[in-house]
Amino acid sequence: MSSSPPLGAGPAPTQDVRAEMLKGAQAMATPAPPSSERGITSDLSVDEALLLHAAGWEPLDLVVGVAVVSVPVGVWNWGRGAISMASDAHNAAVDQAARLLRGECGKVHGHGVVGVRVEVSVQTHHIDVELVGTAVRPMAGQSGKDARGTDAALASPFVSDLSARDFTLLQRAGWMPVGLAFGASFVYAPRRSAGTAMKQTRQNVELTNYTEAMYSARESAMEKMQHSALEVGGQGVVQVKVTEGPMSFARHAIGFTAWGTAVKLVAEAHQFVQPDMVLPLDDAVITFDAQSLRSAAPGKGRKR
Amino acid sequence: MTEETQSGGGEAEAAPVAAPPILSDLPKDAAHRLEELEHGLFTSDLSVNEFLLVKEAGFHPLGFVMGSSIYHIGIQTRKWGQSQELTKLTEAMYTARELAMNRMEEEAQELGADGVVGVRLDVNYYEWGNDSAEFIAFGTAVKAEDGTSYRNVQGKPFTSDLSGQDFWTLMQTGHVPQGLVMGTCVFHIAHRKLTQALGSMGQNVELPNFTQALYEARELAMTRMQDEATQLQASGIVGVRLEEKSHQWGSHTIEFLALGTAVTKRGGEVTLPKPTTIISLDN
Amino acid sequence: MSDLAGPGSADPFDAAGSAGSPGGLDGDLPEAAVRRLESTTFSSGLSVPDFAACLDLGLEPVALVQGFCVMQWGWYGAGSGFGRGLSPYMGVQQNPGTYSETYRCPHGFVSNEHRSWGQNIEQTWVEDAWTQGYHTSYARMLEEARTLGAHGVIGVVDNVANVADTGTTEFHFLGTAVTVEGGPPPADGVPWSTYLAGQRLTKSIEAGFMPVAVVAALASVRVWAYCMTEYYMDGNMGGWGSNMGPALVEQVSKAHMASRQLARKHVREQLAGDELHGATIDVVTRELSAGDEVIDCTLRGNRMRRFKDFDPVALPRPTVRLS
Numbered sequence: 031m032s033s034s035p036p037l038g039a040g041p042a043p044t045q046d047v048r049a050e051m052l053k054g055a056q057a058m059a060t061p062a063p064p065s066s067e068r069g070i071t072s073d074l075s076v077d078e079a080l081l082l083h084a085a086g087w088e089p090l091d092l093v094v095g096v097a098v099v100s101v102p103v104g105v106w107n108w109g110r111g112a113i114s115m116a117s118d119a120h121n122a123a124v125d126q127a128a129r130l131l132r133g134e135c136g137k138v139h140g141h142g143v144v145g146v147r148v149e150v151s152v153q154t155h156h157i158d159v160e161l162v163g164t165a166v167r168p169m170a171g172q173s174g175k176d177a178r179g180t181d182a183a184l185a186s187p188f189v190s191d192l193s194a195r196d197f198t199l200l201q202r203a204g205w206m207p208v209g210l211a212f213g214a215s216f217v218y219a220p221r222r223s224a225g226t227a228m229k230q231t232r233q234n235v236e237l238t239n240y241t242e243a244m245y246s247a248r249e250s251a252m253e254k255m256q257h258s259a260l261e262v263g264g265q266g267v268v269q270v271k272v273t274e275g276p277m278s279f280a281r282h283a284i285g286f287t288a289w290g291t292a293v294k295l296v297a298e299a300h301q302f303v304q305p306d307m308v309l310p311l312d313d314a315v316i317t318f319d320a321q322s323l324r325s326a327a328p329g330k331g332r333k334r
Numbered sequence: 335m336t337e338e339t340q341s342g343g344g345e346a347e348a349a350p351v352a353a354p355p356i357l358s359d360l361p362k363d364a365a366h367r368l369e370e371l372e373h374g375l376f377t378s379d380l381s382v383n384e385f386l387l388v389k390e391a392g393f394h395p396l397g398f399v400m401g402s403s404i405y406h407i408g409i410q411t412r413k414w415g416q417s418q419e420l421t422k423l424t425e426a427m428y429t430a431r432e433l434a435m436n437r438m439e440e441e442a443q444e445l446g447a448d449g450v451v452g453v454r455l456d457v458n459y460y461e462w463g464n465d466s467a468e469f470i471a472f473g474t475a476v477k478a479e480d481g482t483s484y485r486n487v488q489g490k491p492f493t494s495d496l497s498g499q500d501f502w503t504l505m506q507t508g509h510v511p512q513g514l515v516m517g518t519c520v521f522h523i524a525h526r527k528l529t530q531a532l533g534s535m536g537q538n539v540e541l542p543n544f545t546q547a548l549y550e551a552r553e554l555a556m557t558r559m560q561d562e563a564t565q566l567q568a569s570g571i572v573g574v575r576l577e578e579k580s581h582q583w584g585s586h587t588i589e590f591l592a593l594g595t596a597v598t599k600r601g602g603e604v605t606l607p608k609p610t611t612i613i614s615l616d617n
Numbered sequence: 618m619s620d621l622a623g624p625g626s627a628d629p630f631d632a633a634g635s636a637g638s639p640g641g642l643d644g645d646l647p648e649a650a651v652r653r654l655e656s657t658t659f660s661s662g663l664s665v666p667d668f669a670a671c672l673d674l675g676l677e678p679v680a681l682v683q684g685f686c687v688m689q690w691g692w693y694g695a696g697s698g699f700g701r702g703l704s705p706y707m708g709v710q711q712n713p714g715t716y717s718e719t720y721r722c723p724h725g726f727v728s729n730e731h732r733s734w735g736q737n738i739e740q741t742w743v744e745d746a747w748t749q750g751y752h753t754s755y756a757r758m759l760e761e762a763r764t765l766g767a768h769g770v771i772g773v774v775d776n777v778a779n780v781a782d783t784g785t786t787e788f789h790f791l792g793t794a795v796t797v798e799g800g801p802p803p804a805d806g807v808p809w810s811t812y813l814a815g816q817r818l819t820k821s822i823e824a825g826f827m828p829v830a831v832v833a834a835l836a837s838v839r840v841w842a843y844c845m846t847e848y849y850m851d852g853n854m855g856g857w858g859s860n861m862g863p864a865l866v867e868q869v870s871k872a873h874m875a876s877r878q879l880a881r882k883h884v885r886e887q888l889a890g891d892e893l894h895g896a897t898i899d900v901v902t903r904e905l906s907a908g909d910e911v912i913d914c915t916l917r918g919n920r921m922r923r924f925k926d927f928d929p930v931a932l933p934r935p936t937v938r939l940s
Contacts, residue, residue, distance in 0.1 A: 047819055048675035054827035055800035057924035058809050065890025073896040076817045080824050083929040092896055096873035098866045103852035119863035155852035162898055196382035203386055233408045234426035237466055240404035249363035256370050266376035268385050270398050303386050305935040307609040499937055
């Protein structure tokens with residue numbers, strides 16, 4: 031266990047918010063002097079911006095990366111096994127969008143992008159990927175906050191879908207995000223012969239070729255994700271999200287994606303957070319809900 | 335999770351379910367992926383909060399593990415007017431989930447894990463499979479950092495559907511998870527005869543055959559779940575959920591699934607830190 | 618209702634007779650607005666916790682204020698070089714300072730079927746119409762607040778909706794006008810405004826940020842596809858049997874990037890050095906045919922200004938809830 035000082039140590043600020051509001055109103059009473067500032071734009075919420083500041087970082091600019099990659103005709107026609115062209119197209123689109131995003135981050139001298147929202151749209155003939163986030167950097171005079179060092183950081187900014195809140199938490203524990211880890215794979219649903227289908231009607235039986243196909247595709251997406259994490263020098267991937275489902279325009283083709291943030295331990299050892307246990311006295315009616323003992327949604331397990 | 339024993343007499347008890355064979359042939363993509371994980375890269379679907387709390391509990395995530403099985407559920411004939419357990423369907427639902435869970439455990443074992451946290455069981459239906467569904471189990475395999483073994487009495491990594499937060503809190507109380515225990519029962523509810531239905535129209539009246547049927551079904555599911563916990567020599571089950579699903583069978587056939595995490599008290603005196611009471615002003 | 622009409626106004630439906638209303642009315646608000654605003658009971662769109670937090674800050678709610686405007690943009694190319702029936706295929710240049718990019722066909726021939734020329738252009742006429750609608754509606758909301766002597770408007774909700782099948786767009790603003798207890802009115806009497814309310818506003822003030830205004834901008838980019846883009850988006854790789862595999866569709870990707878960058882640029886022009894926080898981007902893409910699309914990107918956020926030296930809050934304690 032580390033011996034770092036407990037978070038929030040020191041006397042609680044006893045600000046009088048009314049006095050602060052008055053000060054704000056007074057500031058608005060006179061027209062603002064002309065400013066030479068560039069004007070920061072950020073899509074972080076108030077809470078996130080304040081947390082980021084508390085950790086010694088600041089938002090710089092809203093940055094974006096969009097890529098549209100075409101998928102040739104005939105890719106979705108029913109075949110066997112993996113649909114490698116679709117997987118390649120998907121991965122290429124994500125790579126290109128991430129490259130553009132890092133380019134925009136570099137233009138404003140950011141050390142990385144947090145809170146990236148990943149939007150993927152797979153259409154019959156093209157795959158569109160949009161990444162939107164906020165470029166951040168350590169505040170002036172606090173360059174030590176980025177353990178990689180300023181030059182290394184500017185040369186290869188990180189991209190992460192962690193919220194600013196999760197970023198500050200991880201940082202506090204001695205970890206830094208290094209990049210977005212992403213993997214996608216597509217597969218055709220396998221076919222059974224009519225004879226086999228008839229024979230299996232009355233049996234409880236595992237459909238081994240289906241299982242094999244779906245299993246492989248899922249593992250393949252995860253493997254690509256791991257590979258992309260290793261490529262950016264990550265030691266692990268957190269907050270992995272897995273999606274799977276048939277294409278709306280070709281329901282015999284199933285797509286799997288797995289993505290998360292690749293992270294690396296930059297401190298000498300993991301810094302333990304030592305949380306306090308709290309017992310909130312409000313919302314007791316909402317948090318204990320008899321309904322939560324039973325989930326009525328058909329066909330799906332309870333979502334976390 | 336292995337065999338289940340019959341728990342006493344009674345007309346609607348199901349036949350014992352045979353232990354499903356554990357396949358040792360995970361797809362080769364899985365093998366590649368697990369190898370990469372063994373070389374030091376970890377993956378986890380834990381959120382950052384959960385990741386930090388798992389570390390706090392003295393564990394380190396090893397890798398995201400999963401298992402799946404696409405299972406065809408055979409037709410079972412049933413009497414329209416009789417409430418009964420559909421044992422064949424029960425067996426199918428149980429076996430399918432077991433297959434998925436076992437594969438997930440196998441992946442965890444391959445990584446040398448002590449246990450799997452955050453297990454989710456999902457059932458997916460695809461249009462191309464009539465009466466077949468895909469059963470998937472996901473979770474994050476973890477290992478104790480101080481080298482102590484936390485495997486259960488069967489020598490296998492524990493499984494639990496506890497979140498990272500619940501896992502940490504549980505460990506604070508001195509209990510350790512043993513395994514995800516489940517009991518399932520697929521029950522057919524008799525259709526009422528027309529005369530019966532007309533007879534009770536407009537009245538406040540208990541419907542005895544419905545009551546009987548649903549009561550029995552739930553009890554069966556819960557008893558089976560408890561039996562699994564007994565086999566793990568657990569002292570109790572936490573976080574029990576009772577789910578009811580009709581899947582694709584229509585409204586008179588319901589599957590009752592009881593799920594929970596079996597736990598055991600690990601020896602020694604435990605001092606729980608005293609919680610602070612707060613009133614949160616955020617909404 | 619007669620006691621609600623201003624002194625000297627005999628006919629409640631006579632707009633001209635409202636000259637006696639408090640604060641005077643030099644905007645173009647409907648008469649019903651005047652009557653509502655003259656009432657002495659306040660109304661507010663704040664939820665109970667937001668209302669409590671607002672009183673805590675020393676803000677007194679005055680009234681629910683709103684602004685509304687319906688716009689229709691004129692013919693294609695209005696106000697740009699594309700007016701009067703000229704088509705973009707004649708290679709007309711846009712107004713300087715706006716985005717446009719041309720693409721030329723790499724193949725050697727020209728035919729009716731073959732789109733040898735393509736362009737991405739910023740549709741400034743659409744942007745101008747949108748800006749006019751948005752700012753008119755916003756100004757009307759501020760006008761309502763100003764007539765009440767309010768200092769600011771909090772909890773602003775803005776809604777831009779296309780009225781189906783009529784080619785018009787309506788802009789609607791709603792907010793709660795407030796006064797700062799014991800505070801001075803803002804410069805020029807123009808109330809400040811923000812999307813925030815309640816706890817989030819309190820936290821901003823504590824951290825030293827004062828809301829200035831709600832800002833938004835639209836960037837509309839039209840893609841006129843050239844042959845390569847058309848083939849890519851149709852799934853044909855460069856035509857004539859070549860089967861190259863997946864390829865980056867440069868024209869469309871660039872148009873998408875440009876729309877976001879332009880929206881960000883337009884917003885920055887309205888900031889005058891202040892900061893934009895809590896921004897949201899909404900993108901609507903309409904595909905007209907293979908490769909031809911219109912990309913409308915709206916960026917909205919709170920313009921905030923620091924009013925005191927930077928004083929970050931301490932990093933909060935992490936906790937685990939027991940239930």
